[in-house]
Amino acid sequence: MNQIKNKLLKKINLNKGYIPIDKFIEICMYDNKNGYYINNNPIGRKGDFITSPEISQLFGEIIGLYIIDYWKKYIKRNFNLIELGPGRGTLIKDLINISKKFPKYLSSMNLRLVEINKRMIINQKKILKNNIYKLKEVKWSNHLKNLDKKETIFIANEFFDCFPIKQTLKINEDYFERVVKYNNKNKVFKFDSIKLKNNNKISKLTEKIYKLNNLKDGSIVEIETESKNYIKKIAHIIKKNNGLLIMIDYGNFIASGYSTLQSIKKHKESSFLKNPGHQDLSHMIVFSEYIQSFKNMNLNVYGPYYQKDFFSSLGIHELKNKISLKSSSKQQKEMELGLNRIISDQQMGLLFKVLIVSSRKLIGYEK
Numbered sequence: 243m244n245q246i247k248n249k250l251l252k253k254i255n256l257n258k259g260y261i262p263i264d265k266f267i268e269i270c271m272y273d274n275k276n277g278y279y280i281n282n283n284p285i286g287r288k289g290d291f292i293t294s295p296e297i298s299q300l301f302g303e304i305i306g307l308y309i310i311d312y313w314k315k316y317i318k319r320n321f322n323l324i325e326l327g328p329g330r331g332t333l334i335k336d337l338i339n340i341s342k343k344f345p346k347y348l349s350s351m352n353l354r355l356v357e358i359n360k361r362m363i364i365n366q367k368k369i370l371k372n373n374i375y376k377l378k379e380v381k382w383s384n385h386l387k388n389l390d391k392k393e394t395i396f397i398a399n400e401f402f403d404c405f406p407i408k409q410t411l412k413i414n415e416d417y418f419e420r421v422v423k424y425n426n427k428n429k430v431f432k433f434d435s436i437k438l439k440n441n442n443k444i445s446k447l448t449e450k451i452y453k454l455n456n457l458k459d460g461s462i463v464e465i466e467t468e469s470k471n472y473i474k475k476i477a478h479i480i481k482k483n484n485g486l487l488i489m490i491d492y493g494n495f496i497a498s499g500y501s502t503l504q505s506i507k508k509h510k511e512s513s514f515l516k517n518p519g520h521q522d523l524s525h526m527i528v529f530s531e532y533i534q535s536f537k538n539m540n541l542n543v544y545g546p547y548y549q550k551d552f553f554s555s556l557g558i559h560e561l562k563n564k565i566s567l568k569s570s571s572k573q574q575k576e577m578e579l580g581l582n583r584i585i586s587d588q589q590m591g592l593l594f595k596v597l598i599v600s601s602r603k604l605i606g607y608e609k
Contacts, residue, residue, distance in 0.1 A: 245276040246519030250431070251424060260421040260436060263503075264406035264467045270518045271404060272358075278519050279359055279404070292509070293400050294490075294590065295333035298580030300565075302336025304558045305488065309337070309395055312486060313347050316602065320350045322394040322483070324386075327401040328355045331366035338370075352379040352390060386475050394485035396476055402532075403491050403524040405469040409501060410438070410448040411462050417445040420462070422515065431515035451497055454530075461499030464525060470535055477539040480601050487599040492590075493527035495546065502526035529595060536599045544598040544607045549584065550591030558585070 249269055253261050271278045294301040313321065325334055334355065341348045357363050363382055370380075409420040418435040425432050438445045444465070451463045476487055494502075505514045507521040514523065529546045536543050545552070562581055566574045585591040598604070 267406040302333040303340040306337035306340040331369040396487040408465040455497040489597040546595035549594035552596040
């Protein structure tokens with residue numbers, strides 16, 4: 243039997259016949275022995291999904307130029323650069339590549355890659371082998387502890403969308419949580435709901451989100467359970483050391499009122515409850531929740547901006563034209579296709595958004 247499925251069934255049997263959705267996601271994705279993100283190699287054409295850095299070198303290079311500009315304006319000394327969940331290492335590779343013309347900046351960088359997947363770390367070291375020789379320091383870690391007290395810049399690209407979430411709803415003044423049960427007759431997992439006490443913490447939070455977003459009765463609320471703790475760690479480091487978070491992900495500006503759970507296997511949509519531990523599970527994050535969390539910690543928040551608008555404002559089209567001058571016609575065509583995919587309205591340009599969080603007020607941003 244699938245080891246993850248076996249563990250889920252044990253949890254369900256010990257918990258009155260159900261397991262909350264966030265626990266289902268947590269076991270499927272992060273189980274210490276058999277979790278999807280612990281043992282699989284999910285990114286790339288041979289994997290289950292592909293991310294923006296894999297689509298276009300311009301993605302990592304424009305972020306690299308943005309960080310160089312920030313460093314020149316505000317830091318000008320040694321600093322920490324941390325990528326959360328760096329995948330195959332493609333973003334950092336392209337970022338370093340565009341940075342080679344700025345040796346003082348590059349030699350000031352202490353790079354840390356936060357990764358929990360040992361197979362991905364091997365990929366990252368392989369892809370970065372010829373690109374990290376000029377860096378002051380490169381470390382791999384599975385946590386955010388023991389950081390040097392230097393100004394710190396975080397990059398989080400498609401990082402928070404795979405964190406566990408709860409789903410709740412309100413019907414006629416009653417509150418419910420969506421859970422996963424197991425149908426022994428058909429041998430399949432299924433969604434169901436359990437009633438919550440009206441005065442418990444989750445019910446109160448559900449009511450708050452309903453009011454803030456003017457949601458209709460029966461709307462589904464998605465509550466971040468793990469990411470808020472991670473956000474607090476990031477915010478604490480940024481406040482303590484000074485610094486910046488560049489957060490890029492797909493999501494909604496405010497709560498949508500419907501389920502955004504999705505699963506991907508071999509680049510195609512799959513059934514969320516099938517093949518536990520063997521497919522990517524994610525959701526569309528709610529940016530307003532993240533904004534409020536950072537503002538509660540007295541940090542400056544800018545955005546979210548549509549990915550196409552943010553990158554266009556940074557000059558991604560001009561960067562493409564400059565690189566194209568030294569590229570073959572085939573490379574030019576591939577670059578144009580990649581750029582179109584990450585910024586067009588019909589693909590990733592509107593779906594993905596950029597949030598900037600800073601310890602200081604930044605020049606040239608919307609107030």
